[in-house]
Amino acid sequence: MLCRYNLSGLMLADVRSRPPGTWRYRELLPIEGDPVSLGEPETATLFAPRLSERWGIEAWIKDESTLPGATFKARGACVGLSRAVELGVKRVVMPTAGNAGGTWSLYAARAGIEITVVMSATAPRTNQLEVTAAGGTLELVDGSIADAAVRAKEIADETGAFFAATFYEPYRLEGKKAAWLESFDSLGDADSMSFPATIVLPVGGGVAAIAAAKVAAEVRELGWSNDRAPRLVGVQAANCAPIVKAFEEGRDDVPPWTGDPHTVAAGLRVPAPIEGPLVMETIRASGGTMVAVEEDRIVESMRDLAATEGLLACPEGATTVDAAEQLVRAGDLDGPVLLYNTGAGQKYLDVLTD
């Protein structure tokens, strides 16, 4: 279920005349009244001179580490909770791999509504503490986010709370479009937005990937760009790569990952992505591909990006550096390329200690 808009007549110049950030794109968002906001800034689309030189193509990084909660989950939380408030919701329940639960708890506190978050007992302690500090109810389950989803649905059915799982409500996906709109605008010129040839992004549930394809189509429909839609490269941790595996096997379905899904990229511990086939179809339709990154390369990529470009990325975001390297070696990366850093490395300092 995806939101659809009547997009005729909205002029890019008018949007550009508004203050920067998420809410300048409000006609492309499902919100009518005042949003629940923590002052989401426009995040940087950074030119990466050293990676560009190394790869021989123009490389950029969309850096989401400066958002509330220090990850791009703020994109979904501000729009998802704004919409929930408009719908009269008083209580939300959601399963999460970690960051969404922490950030939704902060925005729920801001909105003055109750939240229950269900996550794996192995989810990062940082995320558990975000929930409880914000006054949310935290429930831990044995198993993965898939088990958390079963429990969260049970709670929703018992209590009537709004079930805010990925892809069950369509609004968080809409919020994630704002990141791409900001980047397309930064890469554009005086008259139009511009798409990078390739976007390399981490894929857990795949919301960010589908949001990218959806909003590129909307931008073209609005006439704000005539560029070819970007080629999407989805990246997963080799220890939890159900979509990479299905993609490589040429399947249409995405069987659940059967191994232990442990990875330092905690946001990518999604062994049974609920809309896996749609994510895969979206990436295929874009002419893109799926890439897996080994554990040791994830941490090395965090160090690499910090040392080369000065950006301490989260492990999920850092996977994009190794994935891009793999594609460069295979002669399969078109520039300009935009890497998606989904959050701050500061939330994951423990992975840098050994």
Ligand SMILES: *Cc1c(COP(=O)(O)O)cnc(C)c1O
């Ligand atoms: C949730 C998360 C991801 C995965 O995003 P999806 O949109 O679910 O694919 C990547 N990075 C971080 C830091 C996350 O919290």
